[in-house]
Amino acid sequence: MEKETAQKYHRESDTMEDEVVIHIKGLKKSFGNKEVLKNINLDVKKGENVVVLGRSGQGKSVTIQCIVGLLKPDEGELTVFGEDVTEMSDDELKQLRIKIGFLFQSGALYDSMTVRENLEFPLTRVLKMKDQAEIDQRIEEVLEGVGLLDAMDKMPSDLSGGMRKRIGLARTIIVKPEIILYDEPTTGLDPITSREISELILTLQKKYKTTSIIITHDLECAKITADRIVVMNEGEYIAEGTLEEMLQSDNELVKSFLRDIS
Amino acid sequence: MAEQVIPAWKRWLEGIGEQGAFFSRFVRNIFAGGFEWSEFVRQCYEIGYRSFTLVGITSFIMGLVLILQLRPTMVDFGAESMLPRTLSIALIREIGPVITAIICAGKIASSIGAELGSMKVTEQIDAMEVSGANPIQYLVVTRIIAAAVMVPLLTLLGDVIGLLGGFLAINLTDEVSFFLYFNKCIASIEFYDLFPAFIKTIFFGFAIGFVGCYKGYNSNKGTESVGVAANSAVVMASLWIFVIDAIAVQITNLLYYQ
Numbered sequence: 001m002e003k004e005t006a007q008k009y010h011r012e013s014d015t016m017e018d019e020v021v022i023h024i025k026g027l028k029k030s031f032g033n034k035e036v037l038k039n040i041n042l043d044v045k046k047g048e049n050v051v052v053l054g055r056s057g058q059g060k061s062v063t064i065q066c067i068v069g070l071l072k073p074d075e076g077e078l079t080v081f082g083e084d085v086t087e088m089s090d091d092e093l094k095q096l097r098i099k100i101g102f103l104f105q106s107g108a109l110y111d112s113m114t115v116r117e118n119l120e121f122p123l124t125r126v127l128k129m130k131d132q133a134e135i136d137q138r139i140e141e142v143l144e145g146v147g148l149l150d151a152m153d154k155m156p157s158d159l160s161g162g163m164r165k166r167i168g169l170a171r172t173i174i175v176k177p178e179i180i181l182y183d184e185p186t187t188g189l190d191p192i193t194s195r196e197i198s199e200l201i202l203t204l205q206k207k208y209k210t211t212s213i214i215i216t217h218d219l220e221c222a223k224i225t226a227d228r229i230v231v232m233n234e235g236e237y238i239a240e241g242t243l244e245e246m247l248q249s250d251n252e253l254v255k256s257f258l259r260d261i262s
Numbered sequence: 263m264a265e266q267v268i269p270a271w272k273r274w275l276e277g278i279g280e281q282g283a284f285f286s287r288f289v290r291n292i293f294a295g296g297f298e299w300s301e302f303v304r305q306c307y308e309i310g311y312r313s314f315t316l317v318g319i320t321s322f323i324m325g326l327v328l329i330l331q332l333r334p335t336m337v338d339f340g341a342e343s344m345l346p347r348t349l350s351i352a353l354i355r356e357i358g359p360v361i362t363a364i365i366c367a368g369k370i371a372s373s374i375g376a377e378l379g380s381m382k383v384t385e386q387i388d389a390m391e392v393s394g395a396n397p398i399q400y401l402v403v404t405r406i407i408a409a410a411v412m413v414p415l416l417t418l419l420g421d422v423i424g425l426l427g428g429f430l431a432i433n434l435t436d437e438v439s440f441f442l443y444f445n446k447c448i449a450s451i452e453f454y455d456l457f458p459a460f461i462k463t464i465f466f467g468f469a470i471g472f473v474g475c476y477k478g479y480n481s482n483k484g485t486e487s488v489g490v491a492a493n494s495a496v497v498m499a500s501l502w503i504f505v506i507d508a509i510a511v512q513i514t515n516l517l518y519y520q
């Protein structure tokens with residue numbers, strides 16, 4: 001009986017839907033003698049949206065920067081699409097990064113370029129697209145998605161913080177990555193735009209089967225986008241589960257996080 | 263004492279190592295294909311435009327002052343007619359290249375350092391890297407080569423303007439025709455005055471671009487590090503200029519005056 005379920009489980013995990021895309025085990029990272037990540041364990045399956053909650057300065061951003069190889073972890077396993085990120089050569093890392101979208105907390109727009117040039121940059125430099133009509137079409141499509149079609153020819157310095165964030169999001173999704181790591185996609189946005197962005201994240205997941213890790217403090221966003229929620233505290237994930245499961249949790253910290261959601 | 267000296271040495275050696283690594287990344291990316299022409303042209307324009315006025319004014323005054331300083335002595339020796347020749351040799355071999363390079367270190371190395379430093383702080387460089395694009399190729403290669411191209415051109419321009427300054431100074435007391443003056447200047451310049459000086463300025467330009475990029479690209483992530491990057495870029499670039507100058511004079515003398 002037990003064997004049968006184990007086999008069944010095994011068979012299921014072989015199907016596409018259950019393929020583990022990001023695998024993190026025992027991840028550690030220190031800066032100087034400050035231990036930021038103590039023991040991170042996380043498996044993200046294909047097409048899944050995982051929301052990471054946690055107080056400020058707990059190492060949420062550091063974790064996703066490790067995933068794209070911007071920071072090198074001190075210890076632990078970290079594989080993406082089954083390949084070890086920590087062992088990759090520059091070229092392999094580059095190939096991997098083409099498949100991963102990364103939304104920076106700050107937006108990180110190139111401020112010597114217009115919005116259009118910002119969006120063009122990954123298309124011409126990374127995807128090596130040549131056809132201008134196709135490029136223009138993609139730019140319009142994605143700007144429409146974030147509701148900023150009229151900002152096309154502005155400089156980043158002429159945009160508000162929230163607009164910059166949305167352009168950053170547009171630049172991240174324009175290459176249609178298979179994995180997207182969102183660092184606080186809705187922070188600093190008004191509630192209406194926040195919800196639109198959250199819904200856009202959900203649409204991307206449904207339409208392109210993107211796998212996402214979403215770091216957020218915005219519970220509305222978590223509610224809309226999350227298939228699964230993990231709560232991070234002091235360099236560890238202390239709780240994990242669906243929104244419903246989290247709402248049942250006895251953990252004080254989880255409770256205080258989710259107090260506002262009902 | 264020893265405890266302080268040893269870490270300082272270690273840091274210095276590590277710095278050299280890091281610069282070597284940065285240099286090899288730069289070289290690999292020159293030949294990696296896909297040179298960013300439009301960014302290169304934009305950088306050339308920026309560098310030329312930013313330094314042009316200052317180089318012009320300084321060179322003009324330098325030529326003028328040199329003649330005024332030299333004049334009394336030369337008159338004592340009855341060698342007044344040698345003034346244009348003395349000026350053109352001093353200006354072209356040494357003063358023009360070094361003054362221009364030092365000005366460019368202040369203007370260009372600092373602004374490259376500050377620009378890349380602030381791109382680092384605001385995570386723009388990380389964003390470029392994470393997107394799978396090549397920030398070294400786009401930001402670093404273009405700036406270093408632009409500096410190595412523009413500093414020699416600015417130097418040539420500075421030389422000519424310096425000679426003009428000298429012409430004005432001579433005409434304050436004597437009357438020399440413009441044509442005669444420039445004839446004298448040009449006649450006294452030989453290949454081995456011009457060529458080594460020109461090669462030297464290419465290295466100056468390279469050092470300025472390289473140090474600016476290195477300091478900016480490797481700056482820390484605090485806001486204050488932008489200022490640190492700009493500042494230390496100027497100091498280090500100036501130092502490099504004098505080191506290169508000292509080496510260049512030895513090589514030139516070995517090659518031409520043996």
Ligand SMILES: Nc1ncnc2c1ncn2[C@@H]1O[C@H](COP(=O)(O)OP(=O)(O)OP(=O)(O)O)[C@@H](O)[C@H]1O
Nearest residue numbers: 031036054055056057058059060061062063105483
């Ligand atoms: N490059 C770095 N060098 C040194 N320390 C760093 C670096 N990056 C992050 N840290 C430190 O690691 C800790 C965790 O930072 P991180 O940015 O991951 O926090 P966070 O959970 O994303 O917080 P927030 O919600 O405020 O964004 C912080 O204390 C920060 O000072």
Ligand SMILES: [Mg+2]
Nearest residue numbers: 060061105183
């Ligand atoms: Mg963060």
